[in-house]
Amino acid sequence: MSEYLLQAKQISMVYGQQTVLQAVDLTIRAGEIVTLIGPNGAGKTTLVKAVLGLIEPSLGQIIRQPGLRIGYMPQRLHVDPSLPITVGRFLRLAHPSKAAIKEALAEVGTSHLLNNPLQSISGGELQRVLLARALLRDPQLLVLDEPVQGVDIAGQTELYQLIETLRERHQCGVLMVSHDLHLVMAQTDTVICLNQHVCCHGHPEHVSTDPAYLALFGEKYSQALAVYHHDHDHEHDIHGDVIPDESGNSPNHDHSQCGHNHHHGSHQHSNKHNEQKQDEQKGGQGHA
Numbered sequence: 001m002s003e004y005l006l007q008a009k010q011i012s013m014v015y016g017q018q019t020v021l022q023a024v025d026l027t028i029r030a031g032e033i034v035t036l037i038g039p040n041g042a043g044k045t046t047l048v049k050a051v052l053g054l055i056e057p058s059l060g061q062i063i064r065q066p067g068l069r070i071g072y073m074p075q076r077l078h079v080d081p082s083l084p085i086t087v088g089r090f091l092r093l094a095h096p097s098k099a100a101i102k103e104a105l106a107e108v109g110t111s112h113l114l115n116n117p118l119q120s121i122s123g124g125e126l127q128r129v130l131l132a133r134a135l136l137r138d139p140q141l142l143v144l145d146e147p148v149q150g151v152d153i154a155g156q157t158e159l160y161q162l163i164e165t166l167r168e169r170h171q172c173g174v175l176m177v178s179h180d181l182h183l184v185m186a187q188t189d190t191v192i193c194l195n196q197h198v199c200c201h202g203h204p205e206h207v208s209t210d211p212a213y214l215a216l217f218g219e220k221y222s223q224a225l226a227v228y229h230h231d232h233d234h235e236h237d238i239h240g241d242v243i244p245d246e247s248g249n250s251p252n253h254d255h256s257q258c259g260h261n262h263h264h265g266s267h268q269h270s271n272k273h274n275e276q277k278q279d280e281q282k283g284g285q286g287h288a
């Protein structure tokens with residue numbers, strides 16, 4: 001594993017009488033996607049702000065690689081309707097080079113928005129423009145606070161895939177806040193489940209079965225994760241049907257759990273199964 005970009009050690013944050021973060025540890029390495037999940041008010045944004053250096057933790061230490069370049073995508077951007085500004089001009093506030101702005105917009109698939117008023121673009125387009133703005137810093141670390149907010153379900157999957165592509169292309173680390181572990185799971189290396197303190201952490205498959213995670217999010221949410229990770233004892237043909245094993249028997253296969261979006265194995269997936277997966281994903285919404 002490569003050297004860390006950033007390490008937070010025993011971070012605590014107290015506002016008045018309220019302890020918002022308690023002895024939180026966090027390490028992010030180059031090329032690694034770390035996802036913070038936790039209920040509302042768990043301290044996710046507070047931890048992100050501490051990582052960015054926007055707030056000073058009450059206790060603990062944050063060690064950043066010297067000269068670390070961070071690209072930040074905030075949770076919300078309030079666009080004042082009385083201050084009309086084009087997407088291009090908005091990005092010029094972050095970077096002087098028109099060529100760099102065009103390149104960043106192209107990377108996130110929004111070249112066509114360059115001269116559009118920022119106020120007129122959709123929620124999903126705005127998220128991509130904010131991602132382009134983060135890329136303009138040529139980041140070694142991308143920090144994304146709920147990047148798919150205001151984006152429809154199909155757009156959410158695309159946006160998470162784009163984040164994965166950017167990670168690979170730039171070899172940057174990514175720290176991301178999300179409420180949708182079942183959607184980000186395929187793109188995440190490490191999950192940190194936060195509720196003031198770190199309840200559990202590790203590989204998404206491990207976290208999704210951790211009692212602390214289940215206590216916070218419930219069994220139902222965990223079952224949605226099984227869409228992505230379930231054991232296969234069979235192969236599919238190009239039509240998506242289960243191929244009988246050597247003895248001629250069809251292995252016992254519960255398709256209600258099968259989204260066929262695997263990290264492991266080399267299955268052929270039919271459109272039939274992809275449609276089923278999308279249905280299952282829609283069905284998995286709303287548990288966060």
Ligand SMILES: Nc1ncnc2c1ncn2[C@@H]1O[C@H](COP(=O)(O)OP(=O)(O)OP(=O)(O)O)[C@@H](O)[C@H]1O
Pocket residue numbers: 015020038039040041042043044045046047
């Ligand atoms: N500047 C502040 N002063 C006082 N309390 C604060 C401040 N910032 C955050 N808090 C409190 O800290 C707690 C954690 O807030 P935070 O925004 O970090 O949670 P979160 O996990 O990001 O929540 P959400 O999922 O709703 O965005 C909340 O109870 C919030 O009210």
